[in-house]
Amino acid sequence: MTNLSTKLAALEDSGKPIQVGIIGAGKFGSMYISQCHRTKGVHLAAIADLSPERALNSLKRTGYPTHLYDSNLSLAEGLQNGKTVITSDAAAMIATPGISVVLEVTGNPSAGIAHALLCIQHKKHIVMINVEADVLAGPLLARRAREAGIIYSMAYGDQPALISELVDWARTAGFDVVCAGKGTKHLPQYHYSTPDTVWDYYGFTKQQLETGDFNPQMFNSFLDGTKSALEMAAVANACSLSPPSDGLKFPPCGAHDLPQVLRPAGAGGVLERKGMVEAVSCLEKDGRAVFNDLRWGVFVVIEAPGEYQRECFAQYGLKTDSSGWYAAQYKPYHLIGLELGISVASIMLRGEPTGQTQTWAGDVVATAKRDLKIGEKLDGEGGFMVYGKLMRAEDSLKIEGLPIGLAHGLVLKRNVRKDMGLSWTDVEFSEKSQAVAFRREMEEIFRKEFGVRKGNVVSARL
Missing domain, CATH: 3.40.50.720 (NAD(P)-binding Rossmann-like Domain)
Structure with a gap:
């Protein structure tokens, strides 16, 4: 062997x-x-x-x-x-x-x-x-x-590599991927969490925090939704799946309900269409714990391509949605x-990667946690000023979205309202920075490949 x-x-x-x-x-x-x-x-x-x-x-x-x-x-x-x-x-x-x-x-x-x-x-x-x-x-x-x-x-x-593995399993076995994603801990108000509030939300003990492994800004990037947005963008790019048009919904959902919740809206689910990424929350909207949550896990939702396969789902005990057409496979934990x-x-x-970016389907744009003022300096992922919102790459290009990965140390030259996505036009930047220059080069390459023109972002500002 x-x-x-x-x-x-x-x-x-x-x-x-x-x-x-x-x-x-x-x-x-x-x-x-x-x-x-x-x-x-x-x-x-x-x-x-x-x-x-x-x-x-x-x-x-x-x-x-x-x-x-x-x-x-x-x-x-x-x-x-x-x-x-x-x-x-x-x-x-x-x-x-x-x-x-x-x-x-x-x-x-x-x-x-x-x-x-x-x-x-x-x-x-x-x-x-x-x-x-x-x-x-x-x-x-x-x-x-x-x-x-x-x-x-x-x-x-x-998680992105493990999700990519599940997607590869599904496609290799001949199934269409309806949705792929991960579990996390999220409530809508978490988008506005800061390093000062992160431990109140997160649930670590004082003894755990004293070990020194826990950076509040880094962990806040998990809590405020930025890290989930980044990971789901990575999965979209690796697996040619589509991000939601208005960011992750973070629906509360236990492992047993994955095929019921993560199916197209036309079938009774929350998805805009088949072939999407999403993250599910381990908390109900009122803060109660979700039964059988998947906080640390990953999943893929598949569809039976025909009546015979649908019957096999039932015969082999797969937990499906109420119609029997949608089923899920998941891994409850990851060990990073x-x-x-x-x-x-x-x-x-x-000679094989364990997941690899194949296209540009998803991007993560810096989004204001509060009203931001001219002259303020952005403090980056997990900080006090912005969180990352998942967007379709084409939509990011249209608004000249400022990627969350570069939203650190840049000075605002315009006011930006709370919950607005930031644009390159909102900040002072220099293409002498290797990262900025490389990202701008990538944008121009894909702008041509997508046939996307720059949009009007000035009207969205204060």
């Missing part, structure tokens, strides 16, 4: 493990670090972090064996001696001969673009855990990676960084 684990074991036996470099030793990176040394055929060659001390602390607190790392060695010496080394220079790590796969885990969209372009330059496969960068520029990054002959992949264990090794193995042993 030949599978990923046996192929990895063969690499271990041959003394030729996969050499991996990781950029970022935060929560997700630490989860991978805690597991990678347990996988045969894989060697964590280097950890790049702006704070070497943080990287060292990650090794220590995750139980990484002390004999496997040496923070005093150079990158070349570490590879030669089979040790994990620490560096603050991600560019040098990417350029190091011998490293085959780079894991981008910074969460910083501008850094993610820079690192991906360096991987393309140096012919290194990249796992883009940085969904912010993937949604900001993934459609063009993936295209450039294919041209360079490297693999640009989503991260297994993160603990599962990330699947991506490394799939890329190196099968």
Whole structure:
């Protein structure tokens, strides 16, 4: 029998493990670090972090064996001696001969673009855990990676990759995908949450917060809907599915009700049409817990293509909608960084990404949490000023939507009303920024491909 684990074991036996470099030793990176040394055929060659001390602390607190790392060695010496080394220079790590796969885990969209372009330059496969960068520029990054002959992949264990896997299962088995998505915790008022209110809403204990793994602005980006919008945009782009026309609805829904709720409106559901993405909430609108919720899970809703298949749904006990035509498959949990090794193995042993941007279907536009005034400086994803709203890419282009991934540090030159989507015309920006220039280049490429003209956004301002 030949599978990923046996192929990895063969690499271990041959003394030729996969050499991996990781950029970022935060929560997700630490989860991978805690597991990678347990996988045969894989060697964590280097950890790049702006704070070497943080990287060292990650090794220590995750139980990484002390004999496997040496923070005093150079990158070349570490590879030669089979040790994990620490560096603050991600560019040098990417350029190091011998490293085959780079894991981008910074969460910083501008850094993610820079690192991906360096991987393309140096012919290194990249796992883009940085969904912010993937949604900001993934459609063009993936295209450039294919041209360079490297693999640009989503991260297994993160929800977009797991959803993409379910979509692939459905299509490979011959089913049409009605809806694909994830569970989360959301109420309409959460859109306006700030780092000052996030812990009141989130539900972590004081003891959990004291561990130091919890950044309030980062976690607020999950709560205010931004992260769900980013992840569903990534899924739309990877699976050629359609975002809702007015953002995610976050309908309350338990796992047992997925096919009942997530079916087209014409059949009694909440979807505009078949072939969409959506996120379901684990809370009812009044704040009560949803029965059998899917807060940590992912799902795909499929349709029986004929009466015979519909009968099979019933015969094999699938939970369907009331008509029997729609059914769901789901995974109740995801383990994010603990599962990330699947991506490394799939890329190196099968030549396949674990999910990959294929088109530009969805975008996430910065949307005002409150009335914003001329001269204010945007504070980015999960902050006090804006949240990310999922939009169709064509609609974003029409309004010259300001992507949430770049809504940090830019100064407003117009007033913007609460709940309005921001435009490039609302902010001062410079295309001397690599991330801005690359995103603007992508917009122009797809504007031509879509045949979309710029719309009038001035009338929407104060």
